[in-house]
Amino acid sequence: MSYVVGIDLGTSAVKVMLMNKQGQVIKESSKSYPLIQEKSGYSEQDPEEWVEKTKLALQEIVQENRDIAEKIEGVSFSGQMHGLVLLNQDYQVQRPAILWNDTRTTKQCKEIYETIGEEKLLQYTKNPALEGFTLPKILWVKENEPEILSKTAVFVLPKDYLRFRMTGELHMDYSDAAGTLLLNISEKTWSAEMCEKLGLDVTICPPLVESHANIGTISANFAEESGLSTETKVFAGGADNACGAIGSGILSVGKTLCSIGTSGVVLSYEPSSDLDFEGKVHYFNHGEEDAYYTMGVTLAAGYSLSWFKDVFAADEDFENLVKDVGSVPIGSNGLLFTPYLVGERTPHADSVIRASFIGMDASHERKDFVRAIFEGITFSLCESIEIFREGGKRIDTIVSIGGGAKNETWLQMQADIFNAEVQKMASEQGPGVGAAMLAAYGCGWYESLEQCANVWLDVVKTYQPNPEAVERYAELFSIYKEVYQDTKELNERVQAFRK
Known part of the structure; x- marks a missing residue:
């Protein structure tokens, strides 16, 4: 029997699901973590919480049967969108992550419209400038914590940081990148023009990959701490809404x-x-x-x-x-x-x-x-x-x-x-199942995500207008x-x- 694991990194908890080739949930574990809300409108989190709580959840998944770890072929992720994690040149976290539901960036949204122009912004990103997106958060740090941005080598989103800690590899998938307001959605590239106009170095944007891309395997250190195998393949994963779509x-x-x-x-x-x-x-x-x-x-x-x-x-x-x-x-x-x-x-x-x-x-x-x-x-x-x-x-x-x-x-x-x-x-099961489906597809269990969905998902009742x-x-x-x-x-x- 072979398995895959879907990791859904949410706003209040991480949920880990072990699934077999028939799409059955064999075991799951959820671990919660706190928000940091120092001021009205602020919403932050300590990225280390994501890592430690994921380790605990994975330990629960494999502890009852150590043989399971060797049979987990792949792991993939679903993650809360838009959150900002800033890393220095040593890939150390520089400040708490600013989350999607943080609303301190109204001024920065206005700055984006004034600098880029609403029409040009929609041409590039197909989305308006809203407080929840990642780019306004970067501009807030630029204005209010310039010393931190000056030391920033790369920014990532929450699940990308977790995946980095599990593999040592740093990437961002297109579905999550689309929620940053820096991706040219049609061309699937970072917008160097937008970065230049806003005074940002485009090199802080991480390498882009597909959600089903195999970006590496579990590192020896994380394998020892979590109980997973170093042979387990790790796939990029996607934004929670994208994975929710796949899982439905x-x-x-x-x-x-x-x-x-x-x-x-x-x-x-x-x-x-x-x-x-x-x-x-x-x-x-x-x-x-x-x-x-x-x-x-x-x-x-x-x-x-x-x-x-x-x-x-x-x-x-x-x-x-x-x-x-x-x-x-x-x-x-x-x-x-x-x-x-x-x-x-x-x-x-x-x-x-x-x-x-x-x-x-x-x-x-x-x-x-x-x-x-x-x-x-x-x-x-x-x-x-x-x-x-x-x-x-x-x-x-x-x-x-x-x-x-x-x-x-x-x-x-x-x-x-x-x-x-x-x-x-x-x-x-929504996003968690979608993440597991990306791992199953990445492992070659199915020729397409749609084929996987046909096996894993069942409609029990329909309602006609x-x-x-x-x-x-x-x-x-x-x-x-x-x-x-x-x-x-x-x-x-x-x-x-x-x-």
């Missing part, structure tokens, strides 16, 4: 992922970089070679529901909270919700806007509010799908994972609002889209009264 089978035209966690993501496969969405949605390199994906984000998707539960049903479980949603008609008896609890990302990059319930009256019950939250979250995600379709993409099959796939009513609602077939998977419901929801969706514009100025005016 989003590997062909027409296939789209809807993932509802704390935030919500709609991600769609694209075989080329030809489409132009004018920066309205993200456009990144896929973990599959020479493929891409478009992505829209709802900041407070599942969070909207958990917020409602914490405030109005703290002593109940989610199952009881949502059990009557199916008895509420389309439109929640005239109640409409916009999920802007923490601002919004797609299609409105707006940190000031806040959520609204529209149409409340004394007849509404709690179940109406819960149904309205379901519908509002789904409408927000549908705005990204609408942008995809208007840009020329075909959206006909949507794989739903996360909280939105745990409720039958919500799954049918997604089919009706998205006007597409919605599929529910047999199991949801109901024509009458599609028509009703289209009418409600048009009303939903007006709420943002109608409440934008009001939210700006009441912002001064927020705590």
Whole structure:
């Protein structure tokens, strides 16, 4: 029996999965680590935590059966995107990593637009300048910690640093590089012109590789500390969203992922970089070679529901909270919700806007509010799908994972609002499975990632759009889209009264 390992380096924990050739999870281990939040808007992490916690998780994977270590053919990675790790010429970490959810870089985003120009930036990177991306973080260090940047030999992203510590080899894959705002996405090269205009040395950008590239083997030192074998091949891996797409089978035209966690993501496969969405949605390199994906984000998707539960049903479980949603008609008896609890990302990059319930009256019950939250979250995600379709993409099959796939009513609602077939998977491991699939493909177990997906992934149920419901929801969706514009100025005016 042969195995591969997928390592998913997340924001709060690392998850390690041991999988066999049939795509079965044989064993898994997860280890958490803390955030460093010294000021409002700051979010940092000690890269050494990633290394030590990964060692512990790997030790758990192999400790019960030492023979397993010799049978692990390959290891690959999924990683939190956009985080900045700065290394000096000896490849030592110079400061804590600045993470994707750090928002201190508004000034630097403005600088990028002023220096590069919005049109030129979109031409190169196909993405707007947002605080979460890596380039604004580098510019923040340049302005506020110049002595550190002057000693920087190379920057990497979180999973790349972990992989370096496991192998001694330093690279970045295209899917993660696309989230730095320094990659020319179409040409798959670092933009020397952007670096020069922004006063950065392009040599701090690491060598680029494909996600399935074999970059080396486990070093003797890391093998001794983790229990792995020095014969185990190590593959580059990909960004968490790219690996989530692979682990959900989003590997062909027409296939789209809807993932509802704390935030919500709609991600769609694209075989080329030809489409132009004018920066309205993200456009990144896929973990599959020479493929891409478009992505829209709802900041407070599942969070909207958990917020409602914490405030109005703290002593109940989610199952009881949502059990009557199916008895509420389309439109929640005239109640409409916009999920802007923490601002919004797609299609409105707006940190000031806040959520609204529209149409409340004394007849509404709690179940109406819960149904309205379901519908509002789904409408927000549908705005990204609408942008995809208007840009020329075909959206006909949507794989739903996360909280939105745990409720039958919500799954049918997604089919009706998205006007597409919605599929529910047999199991949801997402990015970790995608990382393991990259290792399996890299080891030669399968001729393609799509072939691997056909063996490893199972669809257990499909939901078809109901024509009458599609028509009703289209009418409600048009009303939903007006709420943002109608409440934008009001939210700006009441912002001064927020705590």
